[in-house]
Amino acid sequence: MLRLIVNRWLLLLGALLLFVVVWFIPLPNVGASGTHAFTLDMRQFEFTPGRIEVQQGDQVTITLTSSDVVHGFYLDGYALNQRVEPGISRQITFTADQAGKFRYRCAVSCGALHPFMIGELVVNSNFPFWRALVLLGVSLISTLVYLYSGANQA
Numbered sequence: 001m002l003r004l005i006v007n008r009w010l011l012l013l014g015a016l017l018l019f020v021v022v023w024f025i026p027l028p029n030v031g032a033s034g035t036h037a038f039t040l041d042m043r044q045f046e047f048t049p050g051r052i053e054v055q056q057g058d059q060v061t062i063t064l065t066s067s068d069v070v071h072g073f074y075l076d077g078y079a080l081n082q083r084v085e086p087g088i089s090r091q092i093t094f095t096a097d098q099a100g101k102f103r104y105r106c107a108v109s110c111g112a113l114h115p116f117m118i119g120e121l122v123v124n125s126n127f128p129f130w131r132a133l134v135l136l137g138v139s140l141i142s143t144l145v146y147l148y149s150g151a152n153q154a
C-alpha cells in the first residue's frame with residue numbers, strides 16, 4: 001500500500017520533470033534539419049515552382065535557371081540576390097533559419113509584368129508543434145497511468 005503510493009508520487013514527479021525538461025529544451029537544432037535541393041526556373045513572368053516549402057533549420061540549395069531573358073532572384077528576409085542569364089544556371093545555398101513566409105521576386109527588369117513576377121518560400125517552424133505534441137503525450141500517459149494505478153490500488 002505504502003509502496004504503491006510512493007510509486008505514484010515518483011511517477012508524478014517523473015512526469016513533472018519530463019514536462020519541465022521538454023518545456024526548456026533550447027529551440028534551435030532540435031529535430032533533424034535536412035538538406036533540400038530545388039531547381040527554380042524563371043521565365044516571363046513567373047517562377048516555376050511558384051512556391052517552395054522547407055523546414056526551419058534546413059540547408060536549402062536552389063539551382064536557378066532562366067528559360068528566356070535575364071531575370072534576377074531576390075529573396076525577402078534573407079537578402080539573397082542572384083542575377084540569372086538564360087542558359088547559365090546559378091546556385092545559391094542558405095540555411096532557412098528564419099521561420100515564416102518570404103516572397104521571392106524577380107530583381108531584373110524583364111518586361112511589362114516584371115513587378116508581378118513573384119513566388120513564395122515557406123519556412124515551417126516545426127518546433128512549437130513538436131513540443132506541444134510531446135507535452136500532450138506526457139500529460140496523457142501520466143494521467144492514464146496514474147488513474148490506472150489508482151484503480152489497481154482500490
Ligand code: CUA
Nearest residue numbers: 106108110114
Ligand atoms: Cu523576371 Cu523581372
